[in-house]
Amino acid sequence: MEILGASLRICVDDLDTTIPFYERLAGGRAQRFARGAVEVAAVGSFLLMSGPEEELEILRKVTATIAVKDVDEAHRLLTELGARIVAGPVPTPAGRNLLAVHPDGAVFEYVDQRG
Numbered sequence: 001m002e003i004l005g006a007s008l009r010i011c012v013d014d015l016d017t018t019i020p021f022y023e024r025l026a027g028g029r030a031q032r033f034a035r036g037a038v039e040v041a042a043v044g045s046f047l048l049m050s051g052p053e054e055e056l057e058i059l060r061k062v063t064a065t066i067a068v069k070d071v072d073e074a075h076r077l078l079t080e081l082g083a084r085i086v087a088g089p090v091p092t093p094a095g096r097n098l099l100a101v102h103p104d105g106a107v108f109e110y111v112d113q114r115g
Contacts, residue, residue: 002069
């Protein structure tokens with residue numbers, strides 16, 4: 001499985017006031033999209049999320065988002081290594097993803113850019 005990078009997940013109260021800080025910090029423009037009732041802004045290595053507390057509570061349990069070349073390959077390797085796949089692979093606005101609980105209990109989202 002080829003890991004291409006990782007994004008830090010940050011839950012914020014207001015994307016509009018938070019984005020400018022991260023755009024200057026990361027030196028790039030935010031890409032915004034919605035995932036259900038949650039608004040998301042991807043800025044460099046940061047994934048900013050804002051929305052209803054009941055949805056953010058679930059998202060806070062995910063340690064980080066790991067970009068991989070192929071989510072299906074990640075699924076196979078993670079399962080082989082004893083991780084528990086709790087969701088996916090499913091299509092998202094940015095590609096496909098899955099959620100996995102590692103044997104140590106850490107929860108990660110794995111994403112690829114394939115449609």
